[in-house]
Structures are given as C-alpha cells and as structure tokens.
Amino acid sequence: MSKILVLKSSVLGDASTSNLLVDETVERILGADPAARIVAHDFSVDPIPHLTLDSAAAIRGGEPANDEQAAARTLSDSLVAELKAADTVVIGAPMYNFGIPSALKSWFDHVLRAGVTFRYGEAGPEGLVKGKRAVVILTRGGLYSEGPAQPLDSQEPHLRTMLGFIGITDVTFVRVEKLAFGPEHRDQAIRSARFQIEEALAQPLAEAA
Numbered sequence: 001m002s003k004i005l006v007l008k009s010s011v012l013g014d015a016s017t018s019n020l021l022v023d024e025t026v027e028r029i030l031g032a033d034p035a036a037r038i039v040a041h042d043f044s045v046d047p048i049p050h051l052t053l054d055s056a057a058a059i060r061g062g063e064p065a066n067d068e069q070a071a072a073r074t075l076s077d078s079l080v081a082e083l084k085a086a087d088t089v090v091i092g093a094p095m096y097n098f099g100i101p102s103a104l105k106s107w108f109d110h111v112l113r114a115g116v117t118f119r120y121g122e123a124g125p126e127g128l129v130k131g132k133r134a135v136v137i138l139t140r141g142g143l144y145s146e147g148p149a150q151p152l153d154s155q156e157p158h159l160r161t162m163l164g165f166i167g168i169t170d171v172t173f174v175r176v177e178k179l180a181f182g183p184e185h186r187d188q189a190i191r192s193a194r195f196q197i198e199e200a201l202a203q204p205l206a207e208a209a
C-alpha cells in the first residue's frame with residue numbers, strides 16, 4: 001500500500017490548474033493502487049501559520065517555553081511525521097510573483113528542521129528524508145523554462161533546493177506554462193502535463209529510494 005502526501009497551495013480553488021492536475025495525479029495513483037493512503041492539505045483552506053518568534057524557537061529546538069511554542073512544536077512534529085510516512089509527495093505549486101506561494105513556504109518552514117529532516121555532518125548537510133519521490137506541478141502564467149524570463153524563475157530552483165536539502169532528490173517537475181496566453185495554450189499545457197505525470201508515475205517506487 002502506497003502512502004501519498006498531497007500539498008495544494010493555489011488560491012484559485014476550482015479554477016486552479018495545479019489543483020486540477022494534483023487531483024488527477026491522486027486519481028491515477030488510486031486507480032493503480034486503490035488501497036493507497038492519502039493525506040492531503042489545501043493551504044488556501046487550512047493554512048499553516050507563518051513563523052513567529054515563538055514558533056521559530058519551537059521549531060529550531062529547545063524545550064517549548066509557553067503554550068504557543070508547544071503548539072508550534074506539535075504542528076511541526078505532525079507535518080514531519082506525515083512527510084516521513086509518505087512514499088510519494090504530490091505538490092501543487094503555482095508561481096506567485098516569481099516564486100512559490102507563501103502558504104507553501106510556511107509548510108517548508110515547519111518541516112526543514114536540523115536534526116530531524118536534515119543534519120550537518122563532516123561532509124556537510126545531509127537530508128534525512130530518504131526513499132521518497134515527489135511530483136511537483138508547477139503552474140505559471142508565463143514562460144520560464146526558456147526565453148528571456150528564464151532567469152526570473154525562483155519557483156522551481158527554490159523547490160528543488162528545499163526538497164533536495166531534506167533528501168528528496170527524485171523529483172519530477174511538471175512545468176505547466178503560458179496559462180495566461182489563452183485557452184489554446186492552456187489546453188496544450190494541460191495535455192503535456194498529463195503526459196509528464198503519467199511518465200513520472202510509471203517509474204517504480206523502488207527507483208525513488
């Protein structure tokens with residue numbers, strides 16, 4: 001039985017292309033493995049709070065010194081447990097102002113924890129979240145995989161860095177671009193995305209380890 005962690009971060013609800021493709025990805029996984037266990041977050045409905053003085057202290061170590069810190073530690077522990085339990089992570093990540101939605105960044109802020117999801121050893125940083133694969137649906141209004149806007153892309157490199165830092169290096173980035181260029185471009189981008197998702201899921205999980 002596979003275990004899937006699903007993270008949605010679009011604010012567009014039913015009109016969101018990343019939400020659509022994330023849902024389709026989950027349906028495909030369930031089609032192949034009806035017993036798959038799904039844990040899902042939609043941060044536009046149920047956001048992870050941004051870091052504060054208390055939550056940062058709690059997440060960065062030390063014993064919680066007040067109720068706020070205790071709650072933040074509990075939340076972070078729970079999000080990390082969900083991540084460690086999953087074998088596939090499906091992320092919907094629209095481009096907002098050249099990067100990822102702050103709601104999704106808050107999730108990363110709660111799961112990148114020294115000594116828990118990464119550690120510093122003699123050889124440098126080491127990710128502790130091993131044997132996972134991730135499928136990341138990157139939606140964009142414009143074109144960033146090539147052309148003049150390519151250097152402006154802070155979405156894919158940032159996600160690659162954060163996932164890789166905790167040990168998730170088997171990542172398929174599904175680029176869904178030119179969504180603001182009209183319905184024809186959108187339809188073409190979605191068709192291409194479906195093909196890329198199918199290819200990613202066709203890889204056996206063992207190769208992700």
Ligand SMILES: Cc1cc2nc3c(=O)[nH]c(=O)nc-3n(C[C@H](O)[C@H](O)[C@H](O)COP(=O)(O)O)c2cc1C
Binds near residue numbers: 015094139142143
């Ligand atoms: C707040 C906000 C900021 C955006 N910033 C960018 C941007 O910097 N570059 C871009 O190409 N598209 C940008 N867009 C367009 C979205 O990336 C595009 O609408 C995409 O389809 C949204 O993803 P979704 O359909 O998965 O929700 C922005 C959209 C919103 C709502």
